[in-house]
Amino acid sequence: MFIGEFTHNLDVKGRAAMPAKFRNKIGANAIITRGLDHCLFVFNNKDWEILAQKLIALPLAQANSRAFVRLMLAGAMDADLDKQGRILIPDYLREYAGLKKKIIVAGLYNRIEIWDSEAWSQYKLKTESTSDEIAEKLMGLL
Numbered sequence: 001m002f003i004g005e006f007t008h009n010l011d012v013k014g015r016a017a018m019p020a021k022f023r024n025k026i027g028a029n030a031i032i033t034r035g036l037d038h039c040l041f042v043f044n045n046k047d048w049e050i051l052a053q054k055l056i057a058l059p060l061a062q063a064n065s066r067a068f069v070r071l072m073l074a075g076a077m078d079a080d081l082d083k084q085g086r087i088l089i090p091d092y093l094r095e096y097a098g099l100k101k102k103i104i105v106a107g108l109y110n111r112i113e114i115w116d117s118e119a120w121s122q123y124k125l126k127t128e129s130t131s132d133e134i135a136e137k138l139m140g141l142l
Contacts, residue, residue: 001025001107001109001110002022002025002107002108002109002110002111002112003107003108003109004019004021004106004107005104005105005106005107006019006104006105006106007102007103007104007105007117008102008103008104008105009101009102009103010089010094010099010100010101010103011086013088014088014089014090014091014094015082015086015087015088015089016086016087016089016103016105016114017084017085017086017105018042018081018085018086018087018105018112019105019107020085022105022107022112023081023085025044026042026044026081026112027044027045027081028080028081029045029078029079029080029081030042030043030044030045030048030078030079030080030081030087030112031043031044031045031048031076031077031078031079032076032077032079032087032089032090032093032114033072033073033075033076033077033093034071034072034075034093034096034097035097035113037123038096038097038098038119039097039113039114039115039119039120040089040093040096040097040099040113040114040115041072041111041112041113042079042087042111042112042113042114043110043111043112047110047111048076050110051072052073055068055069055072055073056069056073075092075093075096077090077093089114097114097115097116097119098116098119099114099116100116100117100118102116102117102118103115103116103117104116104117104120106120
């Protein structure tokens with residue numbers, strides 16, 4: 001399980017350090033892909049396989065299903081952890097997420113999200129200001 005919020009810096013080669021407490025849960029390699037809200041998703045192999053199976057089961061005849069599957073699967077890349085616990089984020093994914101130097105690595109139970117620090121701050125402010133409204137809409141799920 002991944003939980004917590006950590007601030008890191010991308011190095012000049014586009015590598016991001018994974019928090020030490022996440023490394024053993026990721027394993028030697030991970031999968032990184034486009035996420036939602038212009039962040040990146042990082043999965044360990046087990047959780048990636050669970051998601052991929054759900055994605056390929058979506059109806060091929062529906063345009064929205066095809067688009068979402070393409071977003072997630074075609075954008076995915078193997079991301080091996082180096083000896084310092086870093087993963088290389090490909091240029092196209094750094095561009096998609098608008099990553100600059102300072103990033104946020106956030107644990108969300110079965111995945112990790114990587115955000116540009118400024119985008120994360122803006123997202124959090126917006127979400128925190130509407131948290132009561134969001135909770136009320138999700139009331140039936142809790």
